[in-house]
Amino acid sequence: MSGFDKVVGSYAEALAGLEDNMTVIAGGFGLCGIPENLIAEIRRRGTTGLTVVSNNCGTDKYGLGVLLVDKQIRKMVASYVGENPLFEAQMMSGELEVELTPQGTLAEKMRAGGAGIPAFYTATGYGTPVGEGKEVREFNGRHYILEEAIQGDFAIAKAWKADRYGNLMFRRTARNFNPMAITAGRVAVVEVEEIVEVGALDPDEIHLPGIYVDRLIQGTFEKNIEQRTVRSA
Amino acid sequence: MALTREQLAQRVAQEFHDGYYVNLGIGIPTLAANYVPEGVEVMLQSENGLLGMGPFPLEEEVDADLINAGKQTVTMARGASIFSSADSFAMIRGGHVDLTVLGAFEVDCQGNIASYMIPGKLIKGMGGAMDLVAGAENIIVTMTHASKHGESKLLGECTLPLTGKGCIRRVLTDLALLDIEDGAFILRERAPGVSVEEIVNLTAGKLVVPDKVPEMTFQ
Numbered sequence: 001m002s003g004f005d006k007v008v009g010s011y012a013e014a015l016a017g018l019e020d021n022m023t024v025i026a027g028g029f030g031l032c033g034i035p036e037n038l039i040a041e042i043r044r045r046g047t048t049g050l051t052v053v054s055n056n057c058g059t060d061k062y063g064l065g066v067l068l069v070d071k072q073i074r075k076m077v078a079s080y081v082g083e084n085p086l087f088e089a090q091m092m093s094g095e096l097e098v099e100l101t102p103q104g105t106l107a108e109k110m111r112a113g114g115a116g117i118p119a120f121y122t123a124t125g126y127g128t129p130v131g132e133g134k135e136v137r138e139f140n141g142r143h144y145i146l147e148e149a150i151q152g153d154f155a156i157a158k159a160w161k162a163d164r165y166g167n168l169m170f171r172r173t174a175r176n177f178n179p180m181a182i183t184a185g186r187v188a189v190v191e192v193e194e195i196v197e198v199g200a201l202d203p204d205e206i207h208l209p210g211i212y213v214d215r216l217i218q219g220t221f222e223k224n225i226e227q228r229t230v231r232s233a
Numbered sequence: 234m235a236l237t238r239e240q241l242a243q244r245v246a247q248e249f250h251d252g253y254y255v256n257l258g259i260g261i262p263t264l265a266a267n268y269v270p271e272g273v274e275v276m277l278q279s280e281n282g283l284l285g286m287g288p289f290p291l292e293e294e295v296d297a298d299l300i301n302a303g304k305q306t307v308t309m310a311r312g313a314s315i316f317s318s319a320d321s322f323a324m325i326r327g328g329h330v331d332l333t334v335l336g337a338f339e340v341d342c343q344g345n346i347a348s349y350m351i352p353g354k355l356i357k358g359m360g361g362a363m364d365l366v367a368g369a370e371n372i373i374v375t376m377t378h379a380s381k382h383g384e385s386k387l388l389g390e391c392t393l394p395l396t397g398k399g400c401i402r403r404v405l406t407d408l409a410l411l412d413i414e415d416g417a418f419i420l421r422e423r424a425p426g427v428s429v430e431e432i433v434n435l436t437a438g439k440l441v442v443p444d445k446v447p448e449m450t451f452q
């Protein structure tokens with residue numbers, strides 16, 4: 001690495017410094033747009049006691065779910081954790097702590113975390129279990145609860161294309177939580193399908209500027225599908 | 234006769250107005266996309282970050298990078314756009330989505346909704362439902378009027394943990410269409426062949442029955 005060049009040579013280098021009990025924010029929605037190889041590298045490293053912040057926790061075979069096999073996750077912050085028997089078993093036995101967070105609130109917590117906003121008011125969750133114990137304020141006759149931003153020791157994310165400076169483009173709905181996750185990581189690690197030379201991307205078409213990205217690596221992806229639904233011609 | 238799933242979807246679709254941006258929940262709400270009335274254009278919002286959701290793909294069109302909020306492979310309609318989850322929920326909380334349709338376990342006559350958690354049973358999470366009910370002005374809840382054991386799901390006060398407080402104003406069940414106003418359900422329409430008495434018997438919350446309650450009509 002030199003200057004603005006964010007490209008690292010290996011997945012081991014990409015996650016150097018990740019230690020037990022750290023907080024990791026991960027992009028992805030279901031199995032779409034997940035940093036598959038970075039997740040695999042966390043498994044290989046054997047890092048444990050992790051707090052993982054991500055919309056879902058994968059399935060029992062794919063995505064963040066693979067970190068459950070060796071019980072590397074201590075706490076999961078997510079909006080939806082269904083469809084994963086391993087997750088259910090560890091949650092029920094109390095080995096895995098779960099903080100359910102509404103999806104939009106989770107996205108905004110990451111966005112705020114990356115944007116220097118320590119907390120924000122939202123109507124989402126007012127009067128529900130999510131609002132319990134949180135400060136309530138009334139604005140223009142409506143009730144809002146105070147939600148705090150999230151930052152991670154590391155962010156792991158997946159984009160489609162990058163230049164060597166870490167300027168990113170995402171593809172289709174694989175964008176999802178990835179841009180906010182990256183901004184909220186103290187060390188933001190991004191894997192992409194293709195790295196191009198600086199200048200090859202049109203600045204108007206960059207979805208997330210490289211200033212947010214610390215380490216960049218090119219990988220190959222399985223891109224598993226959770227619900228393969230098709231229509232006939 | 235109680236409405237079928239298809240009839241529920243058809244009745245929901247009668248609420249689609251030309252030019253509406255609509256978010257449809259999983260299940261019956263999603264089916265409503267098959268019954269958009271002629272001459273009406275709606276654009277479907279999928280909260281994972283797609284506005285302008287198209288039908289399921291042909292086998293050769295399947296793209297792992299293009300899914301809906303139910304994690305199903307989909308396509309993009311003409312004029313679609315893609316955005317992040319933060320932008321998606323800015324649209325939702327900011328009140329830019331014209332109509333939201335979602336399911337529930339219980340609704341009460343205060344406009345409270347319970348849809349994501351049954352204590353003692355498995356907790357899967359609320360996904361985007363809490364944001365959707367907090368953000369939308371115009372929400373239709375679709376559900377069965379009563380449980381299989383004949384217990385009303387239209388209550389005086391929800392018994393399950395809430396998804397949202399005081400945010401529901403319209404409920405479509407397999408028996409009736411009801412509005413919620415001033416702490417009461419107002420019976421607006423009934424399913425073809427279902428009597429007012431039957432609906433009264435299966436509604437636990439306060440119910441106001443106007444002089445005329447027309448039957449729903451289907452094409």
